[in-house]
Amino acid sequence: MLAHATVAVLMGGRSSEREVSLSSGHMVLAALATPSTSADRRGPARVIGVEILADGRWRVGKRSLPPGEALSVLADVDVFFTALHGGEGENGSLQGFLTCSDMPFTGSGVIASAVSMxxxxxxxxxxxxxxxxxxxxxxxxxxxxxxxxxxxxxxxxxxxxxxxxxxxxxxxxxxxxxxxxxxxxxxxxxxxxxx
Incomplete structure (x- = not known):
């Protein structure tokens, strides 16, 4: 249940599909921030956009941080929505990092991601x-x-x-x-x- 949850949307990345991922991420941010109907008020309490930069650092707000530091800043996030395309966003690398960090995320796990890529x-x-x-x-x-x-x-x-x-x-x-x-x-x- 997303009610009262904090969702971080991961987008960007270092793959050749970076621009597509940024577009997807912004669409997800907009969709999560705006309930589709007045009856639909069970969405997340807070949505955070996190851009993974081309150099691998994570932009959280105005700060660019190494991934481990970024996760410390994002410790109160309930779930990471992965809007990454290609490369580390789909090949199991990010999934492994989030799994080892005990951070819940959307999408396939490490093995399914690595095998399917x-x-x-x-x-x-x-x-x-x-x-x-x-x-x-x-x-x-x-x-x-x-x-x-x-x-x-x-x-x-x-x-x-x-x-x-x-x-x-x-x-x-x-x-x-x-x-x-x-x-x-x-x-x-x-x-x-x-x-």
Whole structure:
């Protein structure tokens, strides 16, 4: 129950989705601060906006603090609403920090966050449980030897060519949202997206 609770909305962060997170955070702040109807008065007593800056510090009011100090300042918060997108906001890092600090938060826990953010691991996990998945090839830095793209192409031709020629999606293994996502058809588009 949110009645008489203090809610801190976490937004921003260090990922490429920082701006989207700030937008989401401000929408959540507005929604929590304004009851939707006169009958809906069970909302939080206090809502605090907390911006995680690009350097990892937390802005609480006018102060920029290291995360541990920020949690001390926010000790009276009843629940942290995570409006972070991508990176540390979704990969289990923030969830682990809040869990270890005994601070309640919204969203998935550490393990669920970490597993779901790693597309390769999540795909293998659900496939092992019998869920049908689309064909995929996971590329890593190991596939990019010093000699360059030609070596990658030669080494992976048998695996990649059928997927690339039909059309495929190239996406970072651990990115969120559609940042860095490309739909490609053909080797040239694939090379551009993969690099």
């Amino acid at each position: 790693d597309k390769v691991f999540a795909r293998e996990l659900v496939q092992a449980r019998g869920v049908r998945v689309a064909p995929a090839v996971a590329l890593s830095r190991v596939h990019w030897p010093r000699a360059g793209w030609e070596d990658v192409e030669r080494a992976l031709r048998a695996e990649l060519e059928p997927l690339v020629e039909r059309g495929c999606v190239v996406k970072p293994r651990r990115g969120g949202s559609s940042v860095g996502c490309s739909i490609v058809r053909g080797a040239r588009q694939f090379q551009h997206a993969a690099e």
